[in-house]
Amino acid sequence: MNQHMRPEPVAFIDIGAQRRRLGSKIDDAVSRVLTHCQFINGPEVTQLEADLAAFCGAKHVVACASGTDALLMVLMAQGVGPGDAVICPSFTFCATGEVVALTGATPVFVDVDEATFNIDIVSLKVGIGTARKLGLKVKAVIPVDLFGQSADHDAIGKVAKSEGLFVLDDAAQAFGATYKGRRLGTFGLATATSFFPAKPLGCFGDGGAIFTDDADLAERLRSVRVHGQGSEKYDNVRLGLTARLDTMQAAILIEKLKIFEDEIAARNRVASRYSDTLGDIVTVPNVTAGNTSVWAQYTIRLPNSAKRDVFADALKAQGIPTAIYYPKSMHQQTAYKHYPVAEGGLPVSEKLSQDVISLPMHAYLDPAAQDRVIKAVCDAVS
CATH class of the missing domain: 3.90.1150.10 (Aspartate Aminotransferase, domain 1)
Known part of the structure; x- marks a missing residue:
């Protein structure tokens, strides 16, 4: 077969087909934002957070600018920093370990299960021991729900509880999946996800969200999301980021979630x-x-x-x-x-x-x- 006869390629991920299916619904959603002009923290952001909470059963949802920010915000809100260790699987996208390093803490990489590609419980325990031998204070574990399937959250939760760690679930690739009949979003202290366009639920740019049942954490996350602000706009009570989800992306996600x-x-x-x-x-x-x-x-x-x-x-x-x-x-x-x-x-x-x-x-x-x-x-x- 010569070069000119090559068959039309199959799409690896077809965002265009979905766009055609939603048609004017997306245009109308974006148009509403263009009309009200509340491009930052507009009403659609609050609406999306409520819709996502209803979808997965989490009590609190904090939308943010990316899946990476979602992970980083939780570590920041929990005060993770130099001298601390966070256990991460090595077979994952770099963001999982990157956010740990960005706080000044040490990512300690552990192995995954050959059948599921998710964090290996034996290696998790070994990794905790390795971190302690190095004199690090083990604060958390970030299991990843890789390629769309949940990690073994009961087993991870058990190890975390006995070792005094919190669990930050990296569900960047798996929002919408279920573990033992429950949707991801309610396991561990918090769950982070990504709305990058190629994700199963994606927006038309960067976006992410954090899910938690912990009201105090949700409040700290909302502060971190906007430069660590306190009750007054210019009294910043902690270090923070500019990590908001913009209103246009929220409007698009509301339609896609349907x-x-x-x-x-x-x-x-x-x-x-x-x-x-x-x-x-x-x-x-x-x-x-x-x-x-x-x-x-x-x-x-x-x-x-x-x-x-x-x-x-x-x-x-x-x-x-x-x-x-x-x-x-x-x-x-x-x-x-x-x-x-x-x-x-x-x-x-x-x-x-x-x-x-x-x-x-x-x-x-x-x-x-x-x-x-x-x-x-x-x-x-x-």
Whole structure:
């Protein structure tokens, strides 16, 4: 097949299809903001916070400027800083560990479970011991609900309680998923999520939110969100950020949230079709019984013989894009190499970084496109 005959590429994540579905609803929502001109902390922000709380069952929601700010604000509100350690999985997007380093605290990287890609409980315990041996005060653990599936929050909560840590759940990729029948947003002290456009629930720019049942924390977060202000605008009582979600993004998210459950169901249909047809050819994602995933990514592992770059090129030739999350785990990256890792190393994270690859996944991937992806994977592996 020559260059000019290449098939039209399948969209890896199709924001355009969703935009067409929502049509004038988005235009009208943005237009209302343009009319009232309350671009910062306008009425839509408060409305969105209430809608999100109703959706996931959290008592308090604080919308903010990004998923990274969501994590950072909680650490700041909790007074995490130099001399403290926060335990993070290494196989994750850099923001998880980055926010810890930004407070002056030390991220201590631990390994993940090979089946779920989420934090490994044994490694978590080892990491806590490693941090203490280094003379650090272990303050918190940031489990990640990776690729759309919840981490094991009961087991994490148990370790955290016995060790005196708070849990900050990084649900940047998994808002909308459930753990043992409960939606994410109510586990640990607080949950952070991201509304980056490619996320299952995304806005048209950067955005994020924090969920908590702790009223005092919610109040501190609202202060951190605006330069640490106190009861008077110019009496700043703590260090803070400019971390507000702008009103326009809130207006867009209100409309998107209305179709979110329907989209989650569609993502699950795509995922089951992939898993049913590809399960014998590659290692397909493992969703723990009792959990649901929102499939932010559909990440497979290739059989030992398959070279990942050759596989990616073969799919690309068929118009099928792929992506690698994450070619380097955090403890292997230049900015984070010098931070401690759990004693005994992180072999699973390192192994996953070598053989994972993600396939197109979104709510608008029609059966014909799914067929193309499935056929391309089968051809490339055989």
